[in-house]
Amino acid sequence: MTHTNFTLFHPAVFVLLGIPGLEAYHVWLSIPFGLMYITAVLGNSILIAVIITERNLHEPMYFFLCMLAITDILLSTTTVPKALAIFWLHAHDIAFDACLTQVFFVHMMFVGESAILLAMAFDRFVAICIPLHYKTMLTWPVVGRIAVAIVTRSFCIIFPVIFLLHRLPFCQTNIIPHSYCEHIGVARLACADITINIWYGFSVPIVMVILDLILITVSYSLILRAVFHLPSQDARHKALSTCGSHLCVILMFYVPSFFTLLTHRFGRNIPRHVHILLANLYVVVPPMLNPIVYGVKTKQIRDGVVHRFFDIMAWCSASSLG
Numbered sequence: 001m002t003h004t005n006f007t008l009f010h011p012a013v014f015v016l017l018g019i020p021g022l023e024a025y026h027v028w029l030s031i032p033f034g035l036m037y038i039t040a041v042l043g044n045s046i047l048i049a050v051i052i053t054e055r056n057l058h059e060p061m062y063f064f065l066c067m068l069a070i071t072d073i074l075l076s077t078t079t080v081p082k083a084l085a086i087f088w089l090h091a092h093d094i095a096f097d098a099c100l101t102q103v104f105f106v107h108m109m110f111v112g113e114s115a116i117l118l119a120m121a122f123d124r125f126v127a128i129c130i131p132l133h134y135k136t137m138l139t140w141p142v143v144g145r146i147a148v149a150i151v152t153r154s155f156c157i158i159f160p161v162i163f164l165l166h167r168l169p170f171c172q173t174n175i176i177p178h179s180y181c182e183h184i185g186v187a188r189l190a191c192a193d194i195t196i197n198i199w200y201g202f203s204v205p206i207v208m209v210i211l212d213l214i215l216i217t218v219s220y221s222l223i224l225r226a227v228f229h230l231p232s233q234d235a236r237h238k239a240l241s242t243c244g245s246h247l248c249v250i251l252m253f254y255v256p257s258f259f260t261l262l263t264h265r266f267g268r269n270i271p272r273h274v275h276i277l278l279a280n281l282y283v284v285v286p287p288m289l290n291p292i293v294y295g296v297k298t299k300q301i302r303d304g305v306v307h308r309f310f311d312i313m314a315w316c317s318a319s320s321l322g
Helices: 023-053 060-089 096-129 131-137 140-166 183-187 195-227 233-266 272-282 285-297 299-321
Strands: 013-016 093-095
Touching (some): 013 096, 023 060, 060 272, 060 285, 093 096, 096 195, 140 195, 183 195, 233 272, 272 285
């Protein structure tokens, strides 16, 4: 690993430091991060498997939930294994193209997850506020077009970030004081004006995510108004329990993400290692908690997990007897 200055237009590698200031605790930090990553991947994989195999879960709401689980796996897998390699193996080097790939997926998953949460809010709005039109409005072709729109929008918003980074000359240092590559952190290493990077990287994705959040808030305001006008208390309870898990996931996504972004942008008095620790927690804690929340709060998923578990146990028993 080299920490030298150089005069290349693009460096062959960047050097990720991990969490500066907490180097002595890297091995200890890797234990909870590793356990959370394993939990996130296993939990979301089980969620996807249950949704695919249980026919009663073949509905638009669970299709969007499956998309959310895939997004969570990609977000964690893009960042955590490299961080663990730094903590355990001191594998600090990352190739230039690999770094840009990491930037692309980290930011695309962030924008994509926000759009998926908006699609889920729209699904609940139609199901509760205009239930008679649910099957005609959210047909599978419509759901497919929404999914394509989510992926296309996320790609189109984030791809210019990669172009903006690729055009920059890097002639000072290749050391990134972070455990993974993110847009502004990489741009600040350039020996050129990065005003466009700052304005685009901070403004465009955040404006889109804030727009998503506003539309989600409007959707749930209308949903709550409709719920409290339902004549039956049982119907109100069922509608609220259906939306409860979604609201928990929304809070787990937006609160830490905006806190991380705002402290990174404006919290100049907050130590750097706190910024980086929060950024690492953001990419692993919500992906770990999302399947747990849906498993606990959603009866259909809970029943599906139990059904799959007993199927596996029965298969194991039959195999051992055979």
